[in-house]
Amino acid sequence: MNIKIVDHPLIKHKLTIMRRVDTGPKEFRELLKEITLLIGYEATRHIKLFETEIETPLEKTKGYFFNDKDVVIVPILRAGLGMSDGILQLLPNASVGHIGIYRDPESLQPVEYYAKLPKLNDSSLIFVLDPMLATGVSSAKAIEILKENNGKNIILVTLISSPEGVEFINKQHPEVIIYTASLDRKLNKKGYILPGLGDAGDRLFRTK
Numbered sequence: 001m002n003i004k005i006v007d008h009p010l011i012k013h014k015l016t017i018m019r020r021v022d023t024g025p026k027e028f029r030e031l032l033k034e035i036t037l038l039i040g041y042e043a044t045r046h047i048k049l050f051e052t053e054i055e056t057p058l059e060k061t062k063g064y065f066f067n068d069k070d071v072v073i074v075p076i077l078r079a080g081l082g083m084s085d086g087i088l089q090l091l092p093n094a095s096v097g098h099i100g101i102y103r104d105p106e107s108l109q110p111v112e113y114y115a116k117l118p119k120l121n122d123s124s125l126i127f128v129l130d131p132m133l134a135t136g137v138s139s140a141k142a143i144e145i146l147k148e149n150n151g152k153n154i155i156l157v158t159l160i161s162s163p164e165g166v167e168f169i170n171k172q173h174p175e176v177i178i179y180t181a182s183l184d185r186k187l188n189k190k191g192y193i194l195p196g197l198g199d200a201g202d203r204l205f206r207t208k
């Protein structure tokens with residue numbers, strides 16, 4: 001399976017608080033941002049570095065830099081918005097695209113309602129953000145949209161993944177690496193992750 005589980009003690013501790021049914025939106029939002037920053041630290045290993053020569057006060061030496069314009073962040077609306085700030089703290093000059101998709105609660109099929117992307121090229125490294133990878137149809141659809149728009153190097157960053165969702169993404173988009181804080185047990189009949197944390201969008205925005 002093409003998945004990297006970033007299960008640092010800080011992440012496990014913070015995720016446990018997020019899962020609790022009595023954690024409110026303020027804390028939930030803050031923790032999602034903090035965990036995204038921590039997962040992002042690992043996921044951004046894939047950024048391509050260039051060498052440069054610099055001078056310290058003592059001598060010349062080799063230094064490294066990356067091109068901000070090659071890094072693209074794409075939150076899947078709505079819940080993915082809760083992860084943007086965490087990654088942007090690491091990559092403040094990255095481009096940000098938005099893809100709006102919701103999963104129809106009856107059919108469990110993805111419904112696309114918005115897309116606004118920066119120009120993508122072969123050098124673009126794209127981080128797709130969505131806290132929940134359940135059946136995988138929403139993330140797979142977002143990746144498909146990015147590929148239709150010339151996106152080639154794509155990393156999916158999630159908070160919680162299900163085995164079913166990971167399998168689906170691995171099958172549909174085998175080259176995409178998934179970074180996640182937790183691989184949970186399974187999906188229930190309504191396509192919700194168990195144990196999970198419920199509906200991430202509703203918990204972020206208090207819509208239920």
Ligand SMILES: O=P(O)(O)OC[C@H]1O[C@H](OP(=O)(O)OP(=O)(O)O)[C@H](O)[C@@H]1O
Nearest residue numbers: 077078079102103134135136137138201
């Ligand atoms: O892997 P899947 O089975 O596709 O399910 C996961 C999707 O469901 C949630 O979004 P939702 O449809 O609730 O939309 P929202 O973010 O607007 O709440 C979540 O944020 C993912 O996008």
Ligand SMILES: O=c1cc[nH]c(=O)[nH]1
Nearest residue numbers: 134192193198199200
């Ligand atoms: O567990 C789940 C599944 C889909 N969407 C969510 O927000 N949570």
Ligand SMILES: [Mg+2]
Nearest residue numbers: 199200201202
């Ligand atoms: Mg939702």
